[in-house]
Amino acid sequence: MAKQIEVTDVDAYYSGHKAIEGISMTIDARAVTAFIGPSGCGKSTFLRTLNRMHEVIPGATVTGKIRMEEQDLYGAGVDPVSVRRTIGMVFQRPNPFPTMSIYDNVAAGLRLNHRYSKSELDGIVEESLKGANLWNEVKDRLPKPGSGLSGGQQQRLCIARAIAVRPQVLLMDEPCSALDPISTLAIEDLIAKLKQEFTIVIVTHNMQQAARVSDKTAFFNLAAQGQPGKLIEMDETTKIFTSPSQKATEDYITGRFG
């Protein structure tokens, strides 16, 4: 299910303003890759280029190459909708569809794309909710609205919704920043479990979290305000947090700036 992503020299722009510059990296399959760096350094922007969500914003463009296995995601004739179906995304704030029940929320990605039989859907919904460690908490109230859940449960509902469409890769944009420590722990456990099946990329402001959950860590930084963000270094997480090769990385993780 999981696939590797190969990024070569990617720049991203917001209406002419360059937000990130010259990013190249390899994102391993069946592993967790964490993006860290100060606010405004382009981590989220870069994450959004990976599943072509960046271009949803009016005036936003991307140059460079992003390949998933042998497929060029930005190749001519590639349907961005199908890219997003293969590379799922979880957002900073939990955003279940307010008009839909818990069940419908999980089934949304499937229903909105294809026709499924009731029993097929039931199976996928149960499997996805179990996959998101939410099944036991909601199995008795599937027809109730998803907005009635707590913040942490809503976020796990969003994860269930994302994995229900069986993506190859799961992108997470600060998935725990709006959650309390217990819900955060639940999501981190979940990430550890999901990486056996998916390629996971997570943006986080919490360095302990990056150290806890990720196998590899990429540090992003920008030279000055208004300058494009750049990838400073990327390595095994243990190496980044013990002996980074760049001075800026060390300064950041030891709390000297950012």
Place this chain on the structure above:
Amino acid sequence: MSAVTPEIQRISGLRRFKDKGVQVLVYLAFAIAVVPLVSVLWMVIANGLARFDMEFLTHSMRNIGARDAGGGAYHAIIGTLEQVALASLISVPIGLLTAVYLVEYGTNGRLKRSISFFVDIMTGVPSVVAGLFILAFWILILGMPFSGFAGAMALSILMLPTVVRAAEEMLLLVPNDLREASYALGVSKWRTIVKVVLPTAFTGIVTGVMLAVARVAGETAPLLLTVFFTDSINNDPFSGPQMGLPLYVFDQAARPNDTAIDRAWAAALTLIIIIMLLNLAARLITYWRSPARKR
């Protein structure tokens, strides 16, 4: 820092006085706003009840002489319901699609700005001008007869900008997070709009459409020039003159006898009740559709 250290004090008399003063003003403003509403309702109910009976609701004015009592507004009720339904049928789809274009597709282009501009202009079109336009274009140039449909077209011109603006406001209120969540699931843009954005904005759009309906249901001027007057029942809005409740009120109230004046009041009451019932129906639909009910 040269500022005086703040200390905890009692609320000053002046502040308490200002607080009470503003409170009184707010209540007063509310009372003044309610006076016309209540008095209109009161007048219409008090004067309208005299003739608000089964005969009024089930009979037309056919063969009712100038000074006769009796008669009713059945033909006008039918006319108003059909004209408003047709007007909604024309303006709601166009208005909704326009709003969807403005919010979801028009990304600050010239087309979006000019549509917005013309919608604003349409909001300011006096209702009689809408009637005149249909009279000139549909009836005089194209040679179509007076009909309920011509009236409905004039009403839809007045309804359209209200529907566009209301739907646009509601679509703008849908958080972008939901659109992104849907895109991120690999759902195409139009499916996102149909399955996520519109259902989320549904209750608000229904309320907006109801406001537009309530507004045009009471319009007299555009009907005056397009549906003509008739005392008979005409169930077919596409041919021949048809009556409408506002026209009926206008017609009856202009007559010198008390019997006609009573009919005018009863018709006004009927119109208010119809609009109230429509609003109630809309409330029920939104209540029935709201996610809170499933809790």
